[in-house]
Structure formats: C-alpha cells, structure tokens
Amino acid sequence: MKDNFGREISYLRVSVTQRCNLNCVYCGKSDCAKKETELSPETIEKLVRAFVKCGINKVRITGGEPLVRNDICEITKRIHSIEGVETLALTTNGVYLAQYAKDLKKAGLDSVNISLDSTDGSTYRHLTGADVLRKVLEGIDEAQSAGLSPVKINAVLMKGVNDDGAGELINLAKNRNIDVRFIELMPFSDEGENASLIVTGEEILKEFPFLRPIDYKEGTARYYSADGFKGRIGLINPITQKFCSDCNRIRLLSDGKVKPCLGYDTAFDIMRFIDDEDRLVEEVKNIILKKPAGHSFENKNAGHGLNRTGG
Secondary structure, three states: OEOOOOOEOOEEEEEOOOOOOOOOOOOOOOOOOOHHHOOOHHHHHHHHHHHHOOOOOEEEEEOOOHHHOOOHHHHHHHHHOOOOOOEEEEEEOOOOHHHHHHHHHHHOOOEEEEEOOOOOHHHHHHHHOOOOHHHHHHHHHHHHHHOOOOEEEEEOOEOOOOHHHHHHHHHHHHHOOOEEEEEOOOOOOOOOOOHHHEOOHHHHHHHOOOOEEEEEEEOOEEEEEOOOOOOEEEEEOOOOOOOHHHOOEEEEOOOOEEEOOOOOOOOEEOHHHOOOHHHHHHHHHHHHHOOOOOOOOOOOOOOOOHHHHOO
C-alpha cells in the first residue's frame, strides 16, 4: 500500500533481537538488551503476516545480531512460509554465519548482507571489540557455498579510523562475485556528533576514479564497477544524497513496536492487537500512512542505537 506521500511501502525489516556479540563503535551499546524481551517465532510470524496483508513482499531479518538467537532458523522458516513473501534476506555481522549458512538456506533464506568495516585484523578488533575477523571471512565463504545470493558486504568508513582500508574492501568485489556497499556514517552513536568522521560517497569516487557507474539499481544503492571486476561497488548516501522520497521500508522492532522511519524515535506499539488479526492489519495500515516525509540526520543525532532498530 502507499503512504500519505505516494510511496509504495513493500519492504519490512524485522529486528529479532537487540542483543549482539560485538560492540561496534558507531552502533550503540547492546549490553543492556535482554533475551526475555524478544518475541517468539510464532509471534513474529503473526506480525509479519499482518504486514504482508498490507502489501509487504520483501522481508529482511536484522538485529542486534540475529544469529545470536538459537531459533533463527525457525524464525526464517516461518517467515518464508507466508504467502506473499517474495524475497527473504538477512543482515548479520557474520561471526556465526559459517555455522548457520546452509541451514538458513534450507529454511528459505535467499540472500545475506554482512557488516564488515575492515579486512585488517587490528582495525577490525578496534571497531568491533572482538578478534573474530577470521570467522567473518569464513562466514562469507560459507554463504556463497550454501547458495545464498546475492552476498553483500556493508561497510561504514570513518575518517582516520578505517578509511585507509577502503581499497582492500573494494578488492573483495574485484576478485569475487560479491557486492561491497559503502554506507555513509549516520548519527547513532551515544557519543553524539560524528559529522567530522563521515566519508561521503563522492569522496570514495574521487579516491577511486576507476569506478564507473553501471546500469544497475537495487534499493537505495548506486552501483559502480571497473574492468576485471567480478562484483559491484555500491554507494549508499543517506546524509549527502537523501533518498527519502524513494523509501519503501518500515521496521518491526524486537519488542513488537513499529518504526516508520529510521531517523525518528517515534514507534507504535501493536502488540495489544496480536490476537485480533483484523485490528492488527488496520493498525499497520494506519502506521504506514503516518510514515514521515524524510529523516533529519543532517540536523540532529538520532538518539538511539542501531541495535534497537536493525539499521
């Protein structure tokens, strides 16, 4: 269905947990998240069914880190079983992906996005607080081996922190059939202002002039490639090139609240309608209509961590 600004809302991001096994510097603290606050697989299925009745056809499972849930394959299978779900994807930090990739594929998962901000071990450890880069790289291998496609790498560059490793990340797309997407840093850190750290999409193109735009568009990314590349480079620029007018997504948080826009604290509780599907569907429709015209990241800190919203 369309919101009040004429945008077709067809993409649901489902955060299944606030918990995470990493502590990334830009994401927000997750050490206070509790397993007891998470929704059961049955409840997640009920909620997603209501969204599908409102026009959702693509679902992405997110977190926190979704693979910390030992029932993640059941959640995946239940969402996959819903008639009307055409695409089912997952975003993960990749630490446990080698363990789960084949079972997730069997459960109905189509594709996976893996957060990876550096291929240098010490930089990765500084960014995430954990020495697990090898496990993430193994997870990428297993995801491709399991037949998940596409496999995408999501990277956030920060000036003076990990921007010197952009070339090595780009080489992943040169040598493998992988999309590497650079996402401009958004203001989620509890530490406040971080505008000086942002590496813009324009700066990446200036540093790597061999990248050329290609006739391919998917979601919010603009894609590029170069001679000899097996994969693609994507640029997602929510700060310098707002794409709110084309936004087609809505978010279900791990506590059952619905967030129409990533850039606002506003969230709507729909759990009181969980046992009345008709009321649940009507409430979802009302929330979609309330989706704001756009975010205002350029003017303020978002005031919440990504572990709460799933990015």
